[in-house]
Amino acid sequence: MNDFSVEVIDLRPIYDFISQPENREIPGRDEPVYLRYRDVVDGLLQQVPKGPGWYAWFARGRQADNQSVKYVGQSSSYGLFNRLRDELREDYLAFWGTAYDMEQMLQAMMEIYPDYQANHMRVAMRAGATHLMAVGLPSATRGELDVVEYKLIQEFAPLANADRRDYSRVCVPIYRDVLDIFRESLA
Numbered sequence: 001m002n003d004f005s006v007e008v009i010d011l012r013p014i015y016d017f018i019s020q021p022e023n024r025e026i027p028g029r030d031e032p033v034y035l036r037y038r039d040v041v042d043g044l045l046q047q048v049p050k051g052p053g054w055y056a057w058f059a060r061g062r063q064a065d066n067q068s069v070k071y072v073g074q075s076s077s078y079g080l081f082n083r084l085r086d087e088l089r090e091d092y093l094a095f096w097g098t099a100y101d102m103e104q105m106l107q108a109m110m111e112i113y114p115d116y117q118a119n120h121m122r123v124a125m126r127a128g129a130t131h132l133m134a135v136g137l138p139s140a141t142r143g144e145l146d147v148v149e150y151k152l153i154q155e156f157a158p159l160a161n162a163d164r165r166d167y168s169r170v171c172v173p174i175y176r177d178v179l180d181i182f183r184e185s186l187a
Contacts, residue, residue, distance in 0.1 A: 005049045005136040018099045026096045041088040048081045049136025057129040069156035074149040094126040125160035
């Protein structure tokens with residue numbers, strides 16, 4: 001039996017932080033608002049598995065069928081905790097854009113970081129995420145990580161995922177277990 005660890009993170013504390021009037025403007029990374037935002041992020045991730053595994057940004061509605069997977073990813077030796085911490089810290093446009101006007105927030109990010117237009121557009125596709133899910137598996141191999149990620153992307157078709165290598169003909173035994181965990185956690 002595989003030793004999976006699963007953590008579903010409610011992103012509401014991020015939106016609560018952003019909704020405070022003094023935090024409305026999208027910050028540069030050297031501003032006090034951003035430093036306080038990082039503290040909120042770090043507080044949310046305490047229980048995230050440290051080792052390899054898969055993760056998803058998703059929106060959960062009031063009903064189980066009203067949800068949307070925004071992005072699926074994986075992390076190998078760098079670990080889920082480090083990967084999600086970096087993504088939440090770097091991709092904060094998704095949260096400010098959800099809480100306020102995405103076009104206005106995109107324009108502000110283009111002014112702050114003009115060399116990263118493609119990244120800003122990719123991050124904007126994660127807008128509306130209400131939760132993150134992390135599924136850790138310490139024994140996952142690089143091949144299993146890649147194949148399961150590919151198959152999860154095929155299953156959920158998140159808009160923010162770029163085209164990936166084709167693993168459609170590759171089978172890894174743990175895929176069904178991971179898919180079941182994703183479906184159960186997204187419900």
